[in-house]
Amino acid sequence: RKPMSLQRLLDMHASGDKIAMLTCYDAAFASLLDDAGVDVMLVGDSLGNVLQGQTSTVPVSLDEMVYHTRCVARGRKSAWIIGDLPFDSYQASPQEAWKSAAALFKAGAHMVKLEGGGWTAPVVRFLVERGIPVCAHLGLTPQTVTMLGGYKVQGREEAAAALMKQQAQELVAAGAQMLVLEMVPSALATELTQTLGIPVIGIGAGVGCSGQVLVLHDMLDVTPGRRPRFVKNFMQGGAGSVQEAVRRYVSEVKAQAFPQDELHGY
Ligand code: KIV
Numbered sequence: 469r470k471p472m473s474l475q476r477l478l479d480m481h482a483s484g485d486k487i488a489m490l491t492c493y494d495a496a497f498a499s500l501l502d503d504a505g506v507d508v509m510l511v512g513d514s515l516g517n518v519l520q521g522q523t524s525t526v527p528v529s530l531d532e533m534v535y536h537t538r539c540v541a542r543g544r545k546s547a548w549i550i551g552d553l554p555f556d557s558y559q560a561s562p563q564e565a566w567k568s569a570a571a572l573f574k575a576g577a578h579m580v581k582l583e584g585g586g587w588t589a590p591v592v593r594f595l596v597e598r599g600i601p602v603c604a605h606l607g608l609t610p611q612t613v614t615m616l617g618g619y620k621v622q623g624r625e626e627a628a629a630a631l632m633k634q635q636a637q638e639l640v641a642a643g644a645q646m647l648v649l650e651m652v653p654s655a656l657a658t659e660l661t662q663t664l665g666i667p668v669i670g671i672g673a674g675v676g677c678s679g680q681v682l683v684l685h686d687m688l689d690v691t692p693g694r695r696p697r698f699v700k701n702f703m704q705g706g707a708g709s710v711q712e713a714v715r716r717y718v719s720e721v722k723a724q725a726f727p728q729d730e731l732h733g734y
């Protein structure tokens with residue numbers, strides 16, 4: 469495969485070719501995901517939950533994100549790598565965000581992701597103008613789950629939906645080149661995908677997005693305990709191997725067979 473590029477991701481969005489993204493935290497999985505056709509690997513701060521056993525992503529450090537980004541970059545062949553900026557690595561100032569983003573970029577990320585609405589727009593602009601592509605993240609933003617009052621759907625009421633649209637436009641105007649929407653009503657996510665002009669990657673946001681992302685350990689059914697509604701277990705239904713489960717995920721995302729709004733959407 470040719471190395472994935474930002475232009476190619478924008479082209480996929482424009483032409484309606486669905487983008488298959490999964491989280492990835494180490495070299496072995498990076499190689500496996502890449503071979504299975506995953507377009508984008510997210511070194512997510514969800515590693516705080518799935519690798520570290522924490523109850524939230526808040527305690528994850530920048531050094532830990534740098535370490536896992538390096539591991540993923542070593543196993544990667546052609547997929548696009550996004551590194552999550554963890555809690556307390558970008559909130560205080562654009563300058564702080566720059567130092568953190570640069571650390572992930574030097575570790576091998578092609579793009580960094582940060583959570584939040586309008587207040588992040590100046591941060592996004594600061595990073596993009598200086599050469600680091602940024603993915604925004606709206607809806608359920610796990611780093612601020614305490615403020616949100618729990619893991620629940622965002623943007624259901626009219627006022628909340630209007631605010632999310634405004635925030636998304638501000639982020640695009642600031643130079644964000646991708647947007648993750650988490651736990652957002654399918655109709656709102658579809659509308660944003662059709663209007664923003666950048667790829668919108670959904671997780672619990674319906675089949676109308678430019679692409680999908682899931683936490684690797686969730687879709688492989690390795691995560692202990694209850695799973696959110698938007699997760700599908702790809703080991704179920706006869707996948708004989710991890711490779712096969714990931715290949716199925718990629719093909720179901722590409723064919724818009726996953727997610728199914730009745731089963732996984734809001
Ligand atoms: O950290 C993560 O895994 C994420 C995805 C859920 C989008 O941010």
Ligand code: NA
Nearest residue numbers: 512513514552
């Ligand atoms: Na994250």
